[in-house]
Amino acid sequence: MKEKIAKVVEEAVASLSLHIKNIPEIKIDRTRDEAHGDFATNIALVLAKDARQNPRMLAQALIEKIDVTDDIEKVEIAGPGFINFFLSKNAKFAVIKSIFDQKDRFGYGEVGANKRINLEFVSANPTGPLHVGHGRGAAFGATVANLLETQGYKVDKEYYVNDAGRQMHVLAVSVWLRYLSLFGDLPSFPRAGYKGEYVIDIAKALQKEHGDVFAKDLASVFADLPNDELDKEIYIDALVQNAQTLLGEHSYSTIFDAAVESVLNDIREDLTEFGVKFDNWFSEASLVNSGRIDESIKTLQERGFIYKKNGALWFAATKLGDEKDRVVVRENGITTYFASDIAYHLDKYKRGYDKIIDVFGADHHGYLPRIKAFLQAENLDVDKFNVLLVQFAILYRGKIKLQMSTRSGEFVTLRELREEVGNDATRFFYIMRKNDQHLDFDLDLAKSESSDNPIYYIQYAHARICSVMRQLDDKGFEFNEKEGFNNLNLLSEPQEQQLIRRMRAYSDTLERAALNYEPHSLAHYLQDLANDFHGFYNAHQFLVDDAALRNARLCLILAVKQLLANGLILLGVSAPDTM
RNA sequence: GCGCUCGUAGCUCAGCCGGAUAGAGCAUCGGCCUUCUAAGCCGAGGGUCGCAGGUUCGAAUCCUGCCGAGCGCGCCA
Numbered sequence: 077m078k079e080k081i082a083k084v085v086e087e088a089v090a091s092l093s094l095h096i097k098n099i100p101e102i103k104i105d106r107t108r109d110e111a112h113g114d115f116a117t118n119i120a121l122v123l124a125k126d127a128r129q130n131p132r133m134l135a136q137a138l139i140e141k142i143d144v145t146d147d148i149e150k151v152e153i154a155g156p157g158f159i160n161f162f163l164s165k166n167a168k169f170a171v172i173k174s175i176f177d178q179k180d181r182f183g184y185g186e187v188g189a190n191k192r193i194n195l196e197f198v199s200a201n202p203t204g205p206l207h208v209g210h211g212r213g214a215a216f217g218a219t220v221a222n223l224l225e226t227q228g229y230k231v232d233k234e235y236y237v238n239d240a241g242r243q244m245h246v247l248a249v250s251v252w253l254r255y256l257s258l259f260g261d262l263p264s265f266p267r268a269g270y271k272g273e274y275v276i277d278i279a280k281a282l283q284k285e286h287g288d289v290f291a292k293d294l295a296s297v298f299a300d301l302p303n304d305e306l307d308k309e310i311y312i313d314a315l316v317q318n319a320q321t322l323l324g325e326h327s328y329s330t331i332f333d334a335a336v337e338s339v340l341n342d343i344r345e346d347l348t349e350f351g352v353k354f355d356n357w358f359s360e361a362s363l364v365n366s367g368r369i370d371e372s373i374k375t376l377q378e379r380g381f382i383y384k385k386n387g388a389l390w391f392a393a394t395k396l397g398d399e400k401d402r403v404v405v406r407e408n409g410i411t412t413y414f415a416s417d418i419a420y421h422l423d424k425y426k427r428g429y430d431k432i433i434d435v436f437g438a439d440h441h442g443y444l445p446r447i448k449a450f451l452q453a454e455n456l457d458v459d460k461f462n463v464l465l466v467q468f469a470i471l472y473r474g475k476i477k478l479q480m481s482t483r484s485g486e487f488v489t490l491r492e493l494r495e496e497v498g499n500d501a502t503r504f505f506y507i508m509r510k511n512d513q514h515l516d517f518d519l520d521l522a523k524s525e526s527s528d529n530p531i532y533y534i535q536y537a538h539a540r541i542c543s544v545m546r547q548l549d550d551k552g553f554e555f556n557e558k559e560g561f562n563n564l565n566l567l568s569e570p571q572e573q574q575l576i577r578r579m580r581a582y583s584d585t586l587e588r589a590a591l592n593y594e595p596h597s598l599a600h601y602l603q604d605l606a607n608d609f610h611g612f613y614n615a616h617q618f619l620v621d622d623a624a625l626r627n628a629r630l631c632l633i634l635a636v637k638q639l640l641a642n643g644l645i646l647l648g649v650s651a652p653d654t655m
Numbered sequence: 656g657c658g659c660u661c662g663u664a665g666c667u668c669a670g671c672c673g674g675a676u677a678g679a680g681c682a683u684c685g686g687c688c689u690u691c692u693a694a695g696c697c698g699a700g701g702g703u704c705g706c707a708g709g710u711u712c713g714a715a716u717c718c719u720g721c722c723g724a725g726c727g728c729g730c731c732a
Contacts, residue, residue: 121713156674241731400728408730441658467726468726509668514725516667516668521681525694535694540692544691544692604679613691614696614697615696
């Protein structure tokens with residue numbers, strides 16, 4: 077419809093033969109206020125200056141040239157020179173039929189044209205269970221993927237597994253120490269070690285499967301160590317060294333692999349329960365083992381962006397807009413996380429995606445310039461690359477802010493959060509706010525069964541419609557779809573008009589939410605739609621004796637039900653039949 | 656100090672690819688259940704859109720400066 081009107085206006089503009097060099101694109105907007113009709117254009121205002129005409133006069137001239145079709149009931153000038161279009165009733169009712177026909181695919185678009193997108197999100201280090209911060213990234217990424225797919229994009233959801241870094245050794249040695257403590261008391265546990273309960277669970281599982289084969293004399297385990305109090309990082313590195321020598325390569329890697337596998341399985345299970353599925357789990361270790369990290373450093377070297385300083389290899393990122401040059405190979409010969417990331421992104425580009433999107437926690441935003449720098453150094457198309465930042469979620473219990481700290485091992489995990497407030501409310505609350513906005517997550521509100529809770533408010537609207545359909549049977553009526561569609565013109569109450577107006581805006585909202593990566597706008601839309609419905613519900617009866625009106629109203633609310641369900645499912649939230 | 660993000664009602668936030676009287680929820684106050692789920696609805700009050708300039712026919716929206724908040728500035732990941 078929008079395109080139709082744009083075309084008509086465009087023709088009208090052309091027919092006026094104004095002496096203007098470049099006529100801007102005609103923009104047709106949905107009006108915010110019903111009094112302004114259904115669509116409006118500001119073209120007369122935009123052209124007025126160049127045409128050296130009064131905008132209202134220009135608008136008048138345009139209107140006279142506009143071919144009014146059957147769909148448009150009225151065209152008028154308003155305000156400083158807007159042209160407002162009023163649709164005919166029949167044109168407006170068409171949305172109900174479309175929803176019935178297209179069902180769960182209603183509002184889908186094709187701008188994506190099957191283009192392939194790689195969407196990387198969560199990518200938390202497999203050193204422990206996911207916490208509430210990761211949850212927001214998970215909900216956001218999964219929803220963005222759903223939204224993009226509605227617009228015809230092919231989205232690969234990817235989790236980058238940092239299974240190669242130093243942190244993994246810290247995890248392995250933490251597990252081993254907990255394992256050793258099953259045979260005798262340890263003198264101490266390293267400050268930098270992982271102290272969570274899950275580490276002990278992994279240790280116990282190891283004991284169950286392997287018995288005491290990894291047990292070593294504690295004196296040798298803690299022999300020749302620096303002071304933990306002085307520098308906990310140096311201390312734990314030394315412990316890792318001891319572990320590797322005492323256990324030997326085979327035993328050490330058995331523990332290492334068991335630790336990584338166990339944590340990863342937990343993460344996978346957690347995300348699956350949360351309704352977040354990945355197409356690809358990309359292992360950092362696979363980059364290391366295949367030599368692709370060295371390879372990518374080499375290509376940078378050939379292009380003259382690598383130099384040696386203080387025994388380390390540096391990437392000259394400042395040449396390409398970054399604040400500092402970055403180390404890729406440390407003095408001790410170990411490559412940095414950034415080196416892996418170069419190889420990883422190179423790999424994504426090689427896989428031929430049209431668009432590559434990384435979802436980062438906001439604390440990683442400083443990372444963006446260096447990635448852009450190496451993309452340029454590698455002569456890759458930087459415009460294909462996008463970073464979406466997700467701010468932190470702060471948990472509240474009513475007014476009380478919950479303290480979270482990873483170092484003590486007392487963090488709130490995603491699983492704990494899901495178990496307390498449920499998956500639906502968790503998913504919804506996470507995406508309710510714009511991603512780059514801090515999120516106050518009120519646990520009490522998320523759990524409350526009242527209209528204060530937006531998720532229940534929307535689900536309740538859906539359940540109410542289901543309930544109406546059940547009542548229909550009880551009252552001995554039957555829904556006659558054909559009769560309903562033949563009598564849509566009976567829907568003349570303001571609440572009915574409002575619902576139709578709202579439903580007509582769905583496709584635009586969906587497209588906008590997808591293209592701008594803004595799930596929150598779909599959430600807000602659903603709240604508005606539910607609000608319109610509840611208003612209608614309280615003002616009028618649906619199950620009236622007049623069959624024509626009854627069936628017409630049922631058509632209307634069944635369309636509403638479809639849209640509520642469509643939207644909720646895209647957000648990863650269920651649409652229950654009863655509450 | 657430099658960089659990124661943000662500043663809208665008492666609170667939590669929409670609106671920000673320039674447009675018509677700046678919206679919603681919560682909280683406060685006042686109404687609505689012999690009728691399809693009151694987990695609901697209707698109404699009222701509440702605003703220098705951080706401040707000051709600039710661009711424009713038109714600025715919450717774009718630009719500059721200032722003030723304030725958060726985050727980032729490792730041979731960590």
